[in-house]
Amino acid sequence: MSKAAFDLVIVGVGGQGTLLASKILGRLALSENCGVKVSEVHGMSQRGGSVITHVRVGDSVHSPMVALGGADYLISFEALEAARAACYLKPGGTAIVNTQHILPMPVITGAAAYPEDPLAALASYRVESADALGIAVECGSQKALNLVLLGMFSRHLPFEEVAWRDAIAACVPQKSLEVNLAAFARGRALMG
Amino acid sequence: MDEKMLTDDVFVADPVEERLMLGNEAVAQGAWEAGLRVAASYPGTPSTEITECVARFPEVDCQWAPNEKVATEVAFGAAMAGARAMTCMKHVGVNVAADPIFTAAYTGVNAGLVVVCADDPAMHSSQNEQDSRYYARAAHIPMLEPSDSRECHAFTRLAFTMSEELDTPVFLRLTTRVAHARSVVAIGERADVPLRPYQKDAMKYVMMPGMARKRHLKVEAREAFLSEAANRLPINVIKMRDTSVGIITSGVCYEYVRDAMPHASTLKLGMVYPLPMKLIREFAQKVDRLIVVEELEGLIEREVLAAGIPCEGKNLTGIQGELSVEKLRSVLLGAPMPQGEDTSIPARPPVLCPGCPHRGVFYVLNKLGMRVMGDIGCYTLAALPPLSAMDACLCMGASIGMAGGAERAQGKAFSRGTVAVLGDSTFIHSGITSLVDAVYNRETITVVILDNRITGMTGHQQNPATGYDIHNQPAPQLNLEKLVESCGVTDVRVVDPFNLKATEQAIREATANEQVSVVIARRPCALLDKTARPSFVIDGCRGCGACMKLSCPAIERHGKIVEINPALCSGCGMCAQVCPFKAIKSGREARV
Numbered sequence: 001m002s003k004a005a006f007d008l009v010i011v012g013v014g015g016q017g018t019l020l021a022s023k024i025l026g027r028l029a030l031s032e033n034c035g036v037k038v039s040e041v042h043g044m045s046q047r048g049g050s051v052i053t054h055v056r057v058g059d060s061v062h063s064p065m066v067a068l069g070g071a072d073y074l075i076s077f078e079a080l081e082a083a084r085a086a087c088y089l090k091p092g093g094t095a096i097v098n099t100q101h102i103l104p105m106p107v108i109t110g111a112a113a114y115p116e117d118p119l120a121a122l123a124s125y126r127v128e129s130a131d132a133l134g135i136a137v138e139c140g141s142q143k144a145l146n147l148v149l150l151g152m153f154s155r156h157l158p159f160e161e162v163a164w165r166d167a168i169a170a171c172v173p174q175k176s177l178e179v180n181l182a183a184f185a186r187g188r189a190l191m192g
Numbered sequence: 193m194d195e196k197m198l199t200d201d202v203f204v205a206d207p208v209e210e211r212l213m214l215g216n217e218a219v220a221q222g223a224w225e226a227g228l229r230v231a232a233s234y235p236g237t238p239s240t241e242i243t244e245c246v247a248r249f250p251e252v253d254c255q256w257a258p259n260e261k262v263a264t265e266v267a268f269g270a271a272m273a274g275a276r277a278m279t280c281m282k283h284v285g286v287n288v289a290a291d292p293i294f295t296a297a298y299t300g301v302n303a304g305l306v307v308v309c310a311d312d313p314a315m316h317s318s319q320n321e322q323d324s325r326y327y328a329r330a331a332h333i334p335m336l337e338p339s340d341s342r343e344c345h346a347f348t349r350l351a352f353t354m355s356e357e358l359d360t361p362v363f364l365r366l367t368t369r370v371a372h373a374r375s376v377v378a379i380g381e382r383a384d385v386p387l388r389p390y391q392k393d394a395m396k397y398v399m400m401p402g403m404a405r406k407r408h409l410k411v412e413a414r415e416a417f418l419s420e421a422a423n424r425l426p427i428n429v430i431k432m433r434d435t436s437v438g439i440i441t442s443g444v445c446y447e448y449v450r451d452a453m454p455h456a457s458t459l460k461l462g463m464v465y466p467l468p469m470k471l472i473r474e475f476a477q478k479v480d481r482l483i484v485v486e487e488l489e490g491l492i493e494r495e496v497l498a499a500g501i502p503c504e505g506k507n508l509t510g511i512q513g514e515l516s517v518e519k520l521r522s523v524l525l526g527a528p529m530p531q532g533e534d535t536s537i538p539a540r541p542p543v544l545c546p547g548c549p550h551r552g553v554f555y556v557l558n559k560l561g562m563r564v565m566g567d568i569g570c571y572t573l574a575a576l577p578p579l580s581a582m583d584a585c586l587c588m589g590a591s592i593g594m595a596g597g598a599e600r601a602q603g604k605a606f607s608r609g610t611v612a613v614l615g616d617s618t619f620i621h622s623g624i625t626s627l628v629d630a631v632y633n634r635e636t637i638t639v640v641i642l643d644n645r646i647t648g649m650t651g652h653q654q655n656p657a658t659g660y661d662i663h664n665q666p667a668p669q670l671n672l673e674k675l676v677e678s679c680g681v682t683d684v685r686v687v688d689p690f691n692l693k694a695t696e697q698a699i700r701e702a703t704a705n706e707q708v709s710v711v712i713a714r715r716p717c718a719l720l721d722k723t724a725r726p727s728f729v730i731d732g733c734r735g736c737g738a739c740m741k742l743s744c745p746a747i748e749r750h751g752k753i754v755e756i757n758p759a760l761c762s763g764c765g766m767c768a769q770v771c772p773f774k775a776i777k778s779g780r781e782a783r784v
Contacts, residue, residue: 013540014542015545022374026212026374027212029212030210030211030212030376035376036212036374036375036376037340037373037374037375038212038373038374038375039369039372039373039374040214040372040373040374041316041372042237042238042240042241042317042372042651047542047543047544047545047570047573048540048542048543048545048745049540049541049542049543050539050540062446062447062448062450062451063444063447063448063450063451063516063517064340064369064373064374064375064444064447065369065516065517067451067516067517067518067530068518068530068531068532069518069530069531070517070518080537080538080540081540083534083537084533084534084537084540085533086534087530087531087532087533087534103745103748103757104538104539104540104541105540105541105543105576105743105745106538106539106541107538108740108745108747108748108749109577109578109740109743109749110740110749111577112538112539113538114538115537115538118537121534121537
């Protein structure tokens with residue numbers, strides 16, 4: 001039996017590095033003998049567009065995609081993208097959100113307005129939000145944003161902290177490992 | 193032709209390791225284990241990573257080719273000369289490679305030849321939704337279709353065996369959700385597959401009418417053999433569950449069916465051409481209601497109906513876009529379709545990056561009101577507002593031919609206000625012959641080559657103009673200026689697209705010139721340019737919005753005035769050139 005079973009979508013803006021988070025989760029699930037499938041977006045949408053990665057963990061996972069209204073968890077790297085992906089959460093689902101705002105082109109040009117409170121779209125779900133970018137910068141690199149969010153998310157899963165740290169070590173370059181582990185610890189502590 | 197070779201279990205019996213692999217990685221791994229020696233491809237989403245992964249294996253001679261046709265010919269030549277070979281492309285790449293592929297079906301191979309084609313239902317990164325399974329049928333080439341990474345790995349190995357056993361190229365068909373999904377693969381060792389000797393055999397490899405007629409008979413015999421063997425292939429599997437509904441499916445759709453209707457009986461097709469008609473008939477007889485679940489065209493459904501077996505399919509699923517678990521629950525079970533994205537949320541379309549050198553060219557084209565015959569690459573994004581600087585985009589390299597045709601329709605004066613625009617890699621892929629045509633047929637068009645020193649959109653692959661090969665080793669570098677000159681172009685200009693004034697002048701003069709002219713806008717891709725430049729700042733903005741016309745993600749309107757987001761600004765300085773009030777300055781100057 002798989003130690004954990006959950007459906008997760010990770011969303012953000014192309015270029016934010018969302019693929020590292022799913023890579024670490026996949027590695028972790030495999031090392032914990034859980035069935036796992038991950039579906040990624042490559043290509044045109046990586047140029048500053050909305051991006052989404054699906055992660056499915058459990059024994060009887062077939063589709064690599066999380067169904068609309070089927071996600072236990074949503075991790076969002078950006079506030080507006082969290083609102084956009086709210087449709088993936090199932091009732092009672094949890095959203096982990098970086099509160100950063102990145103303006104899309106229609107907002108930049110004045111053709112549309114960035115919502116006053118984008119997280120209002122998630123009002124019926126459990127929301128855990130933080131300035132994950134700010135914390136990552138404090139840890140030494142804005143690229144460590146991934147790990148702050150994963151640290152927050154780690155509190156929801158039954159895996160030992162050491163298993164997380166091993167998976168991180170296997171997926172990030174040695175020279176940035178220290179910063180990434182620090183970011184992970186800060187994220188984890190936020191929800192402690 | 194020995195059926196036994198095709199019916200052995202295709203999965204690795206004694207794996208050395210289990211890994212979570214992208215479908216594309218698993219194809220590369222399977223090919224390597226199958227003794228792959230030569231791989232040649234042109235990048236194309238969602239197939240690109242296969243060849244990038246193959247390039248990591250030192251035993252494989254791996255290359256980027258200028259286009260899919262050349263790649264296929266190189267792979268074919270290698271297979272004919274005794275080496276197991278592979279070429280990988282996206283669905284529209286098969287159109288380019290179709291010429292050698294159709295006739296390679298007649299010649300057959302010596303060592304195994306696998307052609308991987310990756311379809312893109314829903315067009316995540318493509319210009320159409322064509323279904324490459326029709327190529328298998330049209331060319332009489334077997335086609336395997338895996339549904340996850342484990343099968344990508346196993347079916348690739350089987351494809352090489354099948355290719356040699358049946359003396360034919362074999363297609364491996366992926367779709368985006370297989371190519372770009374990760375699942376667990378049990379990997380094995382590399383098989384020791386010796387190089388086969390090269391033997392001259394003109395009757396087999398010289399396709400003149402007399403020889404080809406004889407080879408065509410072989411094609412028919414081989415297909416008859418495989419059509420019969422298909423009924424016993426272990427990759428075509430019947431699983432009986434509840435018999436009220438039976439589903440015939442393949443690829444990722446099988447995974448959707450299993451999640452949406454876990455109790456339905458299934459016939460999962462690992463080979464989608466030729467089809468196992470006896471097995472399909474046997475399955476149909478065991479179920480009350482037969483449904484074919486396939487993305488894109490109703491190809492399997494039509495074959496089943498043509499065999500006189502009643503079934504449903506496209507009347508339920510349609511031919512547009514991708515299927516999904518929730519869509520199948522909705523159309524097969526009548527469940528309500530869950531709410532999708534809230535469309536009132538501002539969209540976030542992809543955009544040209546901050547510091548993208550293409551921006552300068554399209555800003556100028558917009559300013560001059562030029563008609564723009566566009567092409568395939570990141571720069572197609574310039575069709576979107578506010579740049580809105582593209583009139584047409586058809587296929588790789590089409591911009592030059594389209595500009596020529598437009599001149600023939602509207603006269604030479606039309607070309608005084610029209611340009612063809614394409615990237616360095618796209619020009620090499622299939623723009624060169626069109627340029628030769630334009631000169632030869634006395635057209636007067638202007639071609640702008642956006643030379644950003646890389647194949648950008650697909651994730652930065654080297655090409656003949658970059659001076660590096662697939663291993664990032666120095667390689668002979670194609671000189672674009674000399675190439676276009678040797679095509680007969682006498683008006684050739686090179687400009688830096690960050691310099692808007694010079695770019696505008698070059699485009700004005702080139703289009704005014706009543707002969708074929710080429711402007712090479714040269715500047716490395718912003719994502720690869722490591723030059724550190726201070727970001728720009730606005731001091732004293734009057735809110736005129738002139739800089740907004742650049743469509744730069746770093747330039748944001750905040751109420752009446754505009755600000756530059758220092759976290760995004762790459763310091764290219766184009767905005768400072770367009771500000772009529774000189775209010776935008778480099779951070780370096782501003783601090784002084």
